Every structure is written in C-alpha cells, then in structure tokens.
Amino acid sequence: MQDWSKDPELRVQHLTMRFGGLTAIGDLSFDAGRKQITALIGPNGAGKTTVFNCITGFYKPTEGMINLRHADGTEFMLERMDDYIITQKAKVARTFQNIRLFSGMTLLENLMVAQHNMLMKASSYTIGGIFGSGKFKRAENEALERCKYWLNKVNLMDRADDPAGDLPYGAQRRLEIARAMCTGPRLLCLDEPAAGLNPRESDELNKLLLSIRDDHNMAILLIEHDMSVVMGISDHIVVLDYGRKIADGTPAQIKVDPAVIRAYLGVEEDEDPGENIVVAAAPAKVAKVSVPRVVVQKRVAKKPVVKKGGRK
Numbered sequence: 001m002q003d004w005s006k007d008p009e010l011r012v013q014h015l016t017m018r019f020g021g022l023t024a025i026g027d028l029s030f031d032a033g034r035k036q037i038t039a040l041i042g043p044n045g046a047g048k049t050t051v052f053n054c055i056t057g058f059y060k061p062t063e064g065m066i067n068l069r070h071a072d073g074t075e076f077m078l079e080r081m082d083d084y085i086i087t088q089k090a091k092v093a094r095t096f097q098n099i100r101l102f103s104g105m106t107l108l109e110n111l112m113v114a115q116h117n118m119l120m121k122a123s124s125y126t127i128g129g130i131f132g133s134g135k136f137k138r139a140e141n142e143a144l145e146r147c148k149y150w151l152n153k154v155n156l157m158d159r160a161d162d163p164a165g166d167l168p169y170g171a172q173r174r175l176e177i178a179r180a181m182c183t184g185p186r187l188l189c190l191d192e193p194a195a196g197l198n199p200r201e202s203d204e205l206n207k208l209l210l211s212i213r214d215d216h217n218m219a220i221l222l223i224e225h226d227m228s229v230v231m232g233i234s235d236h237i238v239v240l241d242y243g244r245k246i247a248d249g250t251p252a253q254i255k256v257d258p259a260v261i262r263a264y265l266g267v268e269e270d271e272d273p274g275e276n277i278v279v280a281a282a283p284a285k286v287a288k289v290s291v292p293r294v295v296v297q298k299r300v301a302k303k304p305v306v307k308k309g310g311r312k
Helices: 050-054 083-088 109-113 118-121 129-131 134-153 169-181 199-216 227-233 249-257 257-264 273-281
Strands: 007-017 022-033 037-041 063-069 075-077 090-092 187-191 219-223 237-240 244-248
Touching: 007 050, 007 219, 022 037, 022 050, 022 219, 022 237, 022 244, 037 050, 037 199, 037 227, 050 187, 050 219, 083 090, 090 169, 109 118, 109 134, 109 169, 118 134, 134 169, 169 187, 169 199, 199 219, 199 227, 227 249, 237 249, 237 257, 244 249, 244 257
Parallel strands: 037 219, 037 237, 090 187, 187 219
Antiparallel strands: 007 022, 007 063, 063 075, 237 244
C-alpha cells in the first residue's frame, strides 16, 4: 500500500462527471494523503478543474464518492454537501485559476472577510457585534492575530493597509493562499497557483507550500502546469488525460511513466516512448548546421537600343 493510501485525508472513488453527452471525468479514483502535497496534472482539457469543482461542491458528480476524513475521525461525504457547507464544516478551502481578491479592500480586510463565519457566530449574528460583547471582542482579536500571522508568512505585513489590487501579480497569488488559510482548512485546494509567476516567485511559492504542509500538518491538493513546482514539492502525483487517470505515483515514477510521456509529448504508436523519456530528462546539445547562403540575382530590364540614323 502506498503512503498516501494508508491514512488518506481525501478519498475519491469512481468519480464521473457528465455534461449532457460529454464525459468530462470518467471513473476516477485516487487518494490524497494526510500531511502530503498531492498534484493533479495533465494536458489542457484533461478535467483537472472539473475534479476540483466536484470536490468543493461547485458541481454535483454524476456518479462516485468523495470522502473527506479529518484526523479526529470525522467523515464528510462531499458529493452530498452544498459548497458553503463543505467550506464551513468540512474545512475545505480553494483558490482559483483567476485571482478573486477584493481588489478595493486592503490586504488586512481581505483576510478578515475570510473569517466572517467565525466572527458572525461570536457576535450571535450581529447583536454581540453591535453592543461589543466580550465574546465578540475576543474573537475579533483572535481574527486580527491570525491575519497578522499569515501576512508575515507571505511577506506582506508591510503592505497590510494597501489595496489588494495594488499588489504585483505574484504577491496577489500569495495573498489568496493566505486568505484561504485564514478559514482554518484541513484540505487546501490550489488551482494553478504558479500561473504567471517568474522563477523567483515560483521558488517563493514552493517554500510557502512546503511550510504550510510541514508547520500546519496540511493536506494540499494542487493543480499545476509548472513542472518545476510539481516535481519540486509533490509527495504524490495523479495524471489525467481526457478525464481518466493514466498514472499515479511519486514524482520519480511519474517522470519515467510511458503513458505520461505519450500524453504530454504525443508519441506515435510505432515510436518507442523510451527515446522521448531520455530527451525529456537530458536534452542533447544540437550541433550547429551551416546553411548555404542563397544569392538571388535581380533581373534588370534592358533598354531598347535606338539605332543612329533611324526615322525621326
């Protein structure tokens, strides 16, 4: 039994999602280990975001089961729950491919908004907040401390009072992750967090995600096209192609899997996938080929010759 199947945080079994006659996800099963980073990868259109939408309640699966089990043994059947219940009770948080911050609000306000469920409960649904009850003040202070902690964690404390829309793209990505963590999740789902980042920002993201996994015992489910991020931090990789699982294993196993190479590089049926694996692992230097210079001569039209003594 693999490490991620011994004590999984998330277990997806025979998940199928159809849209009319189109099967976006077909009989997909995989486990996401507790305190591990699980990457869901595949070519564009493989169905990765559809899987996220089923896990987080945006879609109701056509078939299959999605079981989330917390460390204390509490279990949640996510395919039967509404999206807001999945966030509130099952403690599943996610980010999206496109940044969805409140751009006109400050960084601190964005993180406070993420804690509205806890604050509303502490205020007895506005009454305690209006009259400033002790319970609400304690909850508010805890929320502020949580905001400060995550702003420090993502190196944005010095910009806490700036509008979120004024941040550079990479910083907005980190703020989104901080906002998701302020909800107190047990499973963090990140949809292409490294999209649009430069190498330095990708390296910062790697360190942040490893820190979240190790310091907070967090299970992270990741969709990503940046293979330097996927191979650098993942404990477990699941590969999709046309909505079906074609590989499942460690980064070392996925690198040399013929089905993965075929899906990404388009190997022909009569080709040996091993040749492409070698090229992908260590690209050979291509010798410079000298191309002969082609000189095109320009034709010049000759002027008609006029004989002397001709007709006037």
